Structures are given as C-alpha cells and as structure tokens.
Amino acid sequence: MFKTDLREKYKTLRSLLSTDDIDSFSINIANNVLKLPVWDKTYYHIFLTIEEQKEIDTSFLLSILHGKDKEVVISKSNFNDYTLSHYLLTENTRLKKNRYNIPEPVDGLEVPVKKIDVVFIPLLAFDKKGNRVGYGKGFYDKFLSECKEDTVKIGLSFFEPDDLIEDTNENDIQIDYCITPENIYSFR
Numbered sequence: 001m002f003k004t005d006l007r008e009k010y011k012t013l014r015s016l017l018s019t020d021d022i023d024s025f026s027i028n029i030a031n032n033v034l035k036l037p038v039w040d041k042t043y044y045h046i047f048l049t050i051e052e053q054k055e056i057d058t059s060f061l062l063s064i065l066h067g068k069d070k071e072v073v074i075s076k077s078n079f080n081d082y083t084l085s086h087y088l089l090t091e092n093t094r095l096k097k098n099r100y101n102i103p104e105p106v107d108g109l110e111v112p113v114k115k116i117d118v119v120f121i122p123l124l125a126f127d128k129k130g131n132r133v134g135y136g137k138g139f140y141d142k143f144l145s146e147c148k149e150d151t152v153k154i155g156l157s158f159f160e161p162d163d164l165i166e167d168t169n170e171n172d173i174q175i176d177y178c179i180t181p182e183n184i185y186s187f188r
C-alpha cells in the first residue's frame with residue numbers, strides 16, 4: 001500500500017480503540033521493550049503521548065526508564081521547518097501542550113542530537129521490512145538522519161505490520177526494531 005492510504009487506514013483503526021485497549025496495549029508494549037537488548041545505553045529519547053490522537057501511552061515506558069536511572073530526552077517541535085530540538089526530562093521540567101496537543105518542555109537543558117543512543121518512534125504504520133510511516137511532515141526522517149550511526153531506532157505500534165510500504169524514498173530511515181502489544185520485530 002501507499003503511505004497516504006496507510007495513514008488513513010491506521011488512523012481509523014486507532015480511532016476505534018477504547019481507553020481500556022490503549023491502556024492494556026501500552027502496558028504490553030512497555031513490557032516487550034524490556035526484552036530488547038538495548039539496556040546498556042545512557043540517553044533514551046521518548047515521545048510524549050498525544051492523548052487526543054489516541055497514541056500509545058508512553059508513561060509506562062517512562063517509568064521503566066526512570067527505574068533504570070536512564071537519561072530521558074524529549075523534544076520540542078518546530079512546525080515552521082519540521083525540525084525537533086531535544087531536552088533532558090527531569091523532575092523539574094515543566095510541560096505545556098502545543099497546538100497539536102503534544103506535551104513539550106517549557107525550558108530546560110538542550111541535549112545535542114549526537115548524544116542520543118536510543119529513539120522510541122511513534123508510528124502510524126510499518127511494514128515487514130522495517131519501513132515506517134508517520135504523520136508525513138518528515139520530523140522523524142530528519143531527526144533520525146542526524147543521529148549517530150549506531151543509534152537504535154525502535155518503532156512502537158498498536159498494530160501488526162502491513163505487507164509493504166510501496167512508496168518509500170531515499171530519505172526514509174528504517175527502524176531496527178518494532179514493538180507491538182503481541183510481538184517484537186527485529187530488522188537488524
């Protein structure tokens with residue numbers, strides 16, 4: 001399928017999820033992340049949930065990262081050029097929702113992109129080869145292209161993979177793993 005159709009398909013599937021589905025799927029995803037061989041790193045980038053879009057609730061994963069004493073990094077989105085800037089999430093970080101309902105840090109310590117070891121990526125869809133589809137603004141394509149060569153890219157998805165994203169291009173960066181409530185996919 002093409003990216004445009006995949007976005008429609010998975011936005012619709014997501015809209016049908018109940019709050020209970022979102023909770024239990026998000027907990028299963030967090031528990032599956034624990035089984036990945038990625039726990040020897042320092043800086044973990046995570047996305048903060050857009051509840052209004054019925055995204056994965058990353059608070060469970062966040063608790064795991066805090067429990068393991070990891071440095072947690074979150075982003076501010078610039079919708080003029082579709083770039084992200086990255087900040088350390090600490091107990092003092094004040095968060096405010098932007099106009100897309102993404103919770104963002106108000107201020108804080110900026111983290112250079114090259115420090116980030118692991119990135120958890122919000123997906124609308126992925127395929128059996130490790131290609132991904134997001135909202136189509138290129139935020140993550142740009143962000144991932146700036147990361148270190150060995151940064152581990154982990155997609156999180158409520159749904160299982162589609163067969164093939166047909167219209168991938170040279171900017172698309174594949175994910176190394178994808179976690180769903182039921183499965184762990186490795187594309188490395």
Ligand SMILES: Nc1nc2c(c(=O)[nH]1)N(C=O)[C@@H](CNc1ccc(C(=O)N[C@@H](CCC(=O)O)C(=O)O)cc1)CN2
Pocket residue numbers: 047048049050055075077084100102122134135136137138139140
């Ligand atoms: N939690 C979270 N944070 C994230 C992302 C994400 O997908 N999830 N992003 C991942 O890239 C970036 C933000 N990208 C976004 C792009 C579009 C919309 C959005 O609300 N789009 C509307 C309207 C689209 C339009 O009018 O064109 C929509 O899809 O309904 C939100 C976030 C960075 N931070």
Ligand SMILES: Nc1ncnc2c1ncn2[C@@H]1O[C@H](COP(=O)(O)OP(=O)(O)OP(=O)(O)O)[C@@H](O)[C@H]1O
Pocket residue numbers: 003132133134135136137138139140141142145171172
């Ligand atoms: N490294 C990059 N530098 C500049 N522009 C880029 C880069 N990567 C992708 N883009 C631009 O971003 C736009 C969106 O790309 P694409 O359709 O692949 O969306 P996507 O992968 O779903 O988006 P996202 O990265 O936001 O999840 C395209 O117009 C593309 O030209």
